[in-house]
Amino acid sequence: MKKGKLIVFSAPSGSGKTTIVRHLLGKEELDLEFSISAATREPRGEEKHGKDYYFMSTEEFKKHIKAEDFVEWEEVYRDNFYGTLKSEVERIWAKGKNVIFDIDVAGGLRIKKKFPEETLAVFVKPPSIDELKIRLKKRSTESDDKINMRIAKASVELATAPQFDTVIKNYDLDTAKEEAYNLVKDFIKK
Ligand code: 5GP
Numbered sequence: 001m002k003k004g005k006l007i008v009f010s011a012p013s014g015s016g017k018t019t020i021v022r023h024l025l026g027k028e029e030l031d032l033e034f035s036i037s038a039a040t041r042e043p044r045g046e047e048k049h050g051k052d053y054y055f056m057s058t059e060e061f062k063k064h065i066k067a068e069d070f071v072e073w074e075e076v077y078r079d080n081f082y083g084t085l086k087s088e089v090e091r092i093w094a095k096g097k098n099v100i101f102d103i104d105v106a107g108g109l110r111i112k113k114k115f116p117e118e119t120l121a122v123f124v125k126p127p128s129i130d131e132l133k134i135r136l137k138k139r140s141t142e143s144d145d146k147i148n149m150r151i152a153k154a155s156v157e158l159a160t161a162p163q164f165d166t167v168i169k170n171y172d173l174d175t176a177k178e179e180a181y182n183l184v185k186d187f188i189k190k
Contacts, residue, residue, distance in 0.1 A: 001090065005098040005188050006115055007032065009180075010108030011124035012154030014136040016170040020124060021102045023177045030184055033097045035088050038064065038073075040081045044141045054085070072103075072110040077149055082107070098188055105157040108164070120187040122180065123164035127171050129154060 007024075011017040025032055039053040040061050049055045061081045064070060073083025084103065092099045101111065105123070112121040126132045132154055136147045161167050166183060170176040 001093055002096065003118055004031075004093045004096065006089070006111055006119040007098060007100045007184055007187070008108040008111050008119060008121045009100070009102055009124060010105045010121065010157075010164070011170075012105075012126060012132060012157045013150045014132045014139070014154070015124045015126035016135075016173060016176065017124040018102055019173065020168075020170070020177055020180045021100055024100060024180060024184060027181060030181075030188060031097050032100045032184075033092045033095065035084055035092065035099045035101045035103075037088075037101075037103065038070075038081075038083050038085055040079075071114060072107045074104055074107050076104050076107075077146075077153070084111070105160045109160065112165070120166075120184065121164045122183065123161045123167045124176070125158070125161060125167055125169045126154075127169075129158075 009017045009021050024030060025034055037053055038056055040058045043055055069085055070083040071086050071089060076082045089099055108121050112119045133151055168176050168179050
């Protein structure tokens with residue numbers, strides 16, 4: 001199978017990385033397909049199994065860990081497991097496409113380590129922790145407890161930014177989208 005490229009977008013939750021990833025997915029010339037992760041949390045809002053995530057029980061997830069089916073996996077939040085299945089990357093590469101990931105910082109760095117040549121690892125930086133709080137509250141799909149958990153994790157994640165190939169500062173969404181587009185376009189040419 002011909003390997004495509006792996007485009008990783010990692011960031012604290014609420015930094016706007018999902019919006020940027022969706023924007024890039026709309027650009028046909030980039031030949032991108034979204035890597036659907038396995039996750040043990042409950043679907044939020046309009047999320048669908050097999051589109052946003054492969055939702056599964058913790059038991060099923062642990063079976064996949066044991067069978068070494070994951071490229072990477074993390075217990076991103078306590079009792080909430082997320083992971084990239086090897087079959088997902090293979091599915092997308094088999095179509096001759098590049099894979100785009102919206103995953104946490106540790107998972108992103110793990111993919112870069114496993115596939116150093118094929119991967120572009122991008123960190124999306126939010127303007128500030130305060131701004132992150134406002135964005136997460138606006139989204140209002142979660143309890144205050146869960147929001148606080150995400151914010152505590154964000155401070156730790158921000159410190160890993162220098163380990164990525166590039167950092168995009170998401171102070172203005174349109175500028176960040178354009179910057180992301182140009183980075184990916186240049187990388188897939190290589
Ligand atoms: P959410 O619950 O908001 O959808 O995702 C929580 C966090 O888990 C986000 O930072 C998201 O990017 C990350 N995530 C989603 N899928 C994966 C994955 O397959 N692996 C890892 N390591 N993190 C993931």
